[in-house]
Amino acid sequence: MALVYCGACSHAPGITARAERADTQTRQALETALHRMGDDIRATRPDALVVVAAEHFANFFMNNMPAFAIGMADDYEGPIEDEGFLRIARRRIPGDKALSRRLIEGVMQTVDVAYAEEWKFDHGISVPLHFLTPGYDLPIVPANINCQGPPLAPLSRAWAFGEALRAAADAVPERIALVATGGISHWPATPDSGKINEAWDREFLRRWAANDRAALLSYSDAEIYRDAGQGGFEIRTFIAAAAAARGGKGTIDFCEPIPIFAVSCTTARLEIAA
Amino acid sequence: MSLYQVQKLIWQLNRDPRTRERWGRERDALLAEYEVSDEERRALVEPDIGLLYVLGVNGQLLMHFAALHKIEWNAYLEAMRQGLRTHGPVREGVYAATGYEGVEAHDARLKRQWEAR
Numbered sequence: 001m002a003l004v005y006c007g008a009c010s011h012a013p014g015i016t017a018r019a020e021r022a023d024t025q026t027r028q029a030l031e032t033a034l035h036r037m038g039d040d041i042r043a044t045r046p047d048a049l050v051v052v053a054a055e056h057f058a059n060f061f062m063n064n065m066p067a068f069a070i071g072m073a074d075d076y077e078g079p080i081e082d083e084g085f086l087r088i089a090r091r092r093i094p095g096d097k098a099l100s101r102r103l104i105e106g107v108m109q110t111v112d113v114a115y116a117e118e119w120k121f122d123h124g125i126s127v128p129l130h131f132l133t134p135g136y137d138l139p140i141v142p143a144n145i146n147c148q149g150p151p152l153a154p155l156s157r158a159w160a161f162g163e164a165l166r167a168a169a170d171a172v173p174e175r176i177a178l179v180a181t182g183g184i185s186h187w188p189a190t191p192d193s194g195k196i197n198e199a200w201d202r203e204f205l206r207r208w209a210a211n212d213r214a215a216l217l218s219y220s221d222a223e224i225y226r227d228a229g230q231g232g233f234e235i236r237t238f239i240a241a242a243a244a245a246r247g248g249k250g251t252i253d254f255c256e257p258i259p260i261f262a263v264s265c266t267t268a269r270l271e272i273a274a
Numbered sequence: 275m276s277l278y279q280v281q282k283l284i285w286q287l288n289r290d291p292r293t294r295e296r297w298g299r300e301r302d303a304l305l306a307e308y309e310v311s312d313e314e315r316r317a318l319v320e321p322d323i324g325l326l327y328v329l330g331v332n333g334q335l336l337m338h339f340a341a342l343h344k345i346e347w348n349a350y351l352e353a354m355r356q357g358l359r360t361h362g363p364v365r366e367g368v369y370a371a372t373g374y375e376g377v378e379a380h381d382a383r384l385k386r387q388w389e390a391r
Contacts, residue, residue: 018347023381056334061285062278080289085341120289148334150368189333191354192374230368259380 004044005177007269013123014261033254034131046177054147058122066114067153071142072100078121096139106168147233158236162243180241182234183263194259209250245270324357330366
């Protein structure tokens with residue numbers, strides 16, 4: 001059928017783990033924006049949701065690290081984190097192995113993606129799903145870009161991965177929604193947790209909303225590390241979504257820095273160009 | 275220096291209930307399966323979150339290792355700061371401290387900005 005929804009949102013664990021420590025009004029506005037995003041996804045009547053995330057050693061480690069991976073199972077489990085820490089109950093989440101396989105075969109035409117028949121979701125997927133699909137009734141196809149353990153795939157390959165996901169989604173009969181999750185600038189899990197380069201975030205999102213491929217791919221990892229922290233490497237997921245939209249412009253629905261959540265919390269959607 | 279081995283053990287502890295069970299019941303035998311230095315072993319067993327941070331353990335692994343030991347968020351952040359004071363800068367990896375005003379001061383600054391909008 002086609003890609004029917006393409007968007008991006010934050011996945012910071014603090015959004016649930018430290019919810020009460022944020023300014024109440026700002027937190028409620030973020031949660032409303034995430035729920036609104038879920039409504040928008042459902043309004044496109046998707047058969048499955050591809051979540052392009054940047055996981056944090058839940059499944060992949062430096063012993064065997066894929067640059068790109070896609071899950072291929074009929075169900076998954078998450079969150080892997082301590083339930084008391086993340087404040088999200090562990091559960092089984094539906095997948096669709098046959099659909100995953102067809103999407104993977106499509107992606108493989110241009111990107112050498114790894115596949116995984118088991119996958120434990122961490123906060124990178126579980127926090128978004130907690131708000132976007134709280135009924136856990138939409139089959140999920142998890143996808144991952146290594147943004148944690150350098151060497152990392154170049155931004156141009158994240159773009160290629162997004163293009164490959166788009167081509168694969170357009171080639172299956174199902175209606176596919178895609179959400180990229182990640183932080184923009186952030187220094188998570190360090191003594192600097194909470195530091196946010198808001199100006200850098202706004203400029204990145206300006207380029208993203210314009211779907212300006214050249215500008216999005218112009219950052220070097222050294223520049224990202226300097227200006228946006230090691231967490232900034234996760235812009236790869238946003239870049240993949242921009243590529244999947246094939247030039248479609250974006251709208252930033254919500255973007256506010258929330259230090260206790262460690263990022264500029266964001267929800268955004270891209271138009272899907274033909 | 276065997277940061278990879280330290281991180282591998284922490285990764286297994288974070289994701290595998292049986293490894294966690296062995297960590298409680300037969301820690302020495304478990305540790306013997308990983309090639310870690312005396313300093314790394316000491317940091318793991320104590321646990322010395324600050325030293326593990328300085329050794330270069332990725333924060334996405336370390337924060338869950340801290341949670342496993344019931345070290346709450348602020349105490350985790352403070353342990354890393356204490357590690358920097360005691361042991362000096364982060365020796366390896368990409369999780370170095372770069373300087374930050376702190377969440378409370380940052381929140382106050384943002385609040386002033388919002389009020390001025």
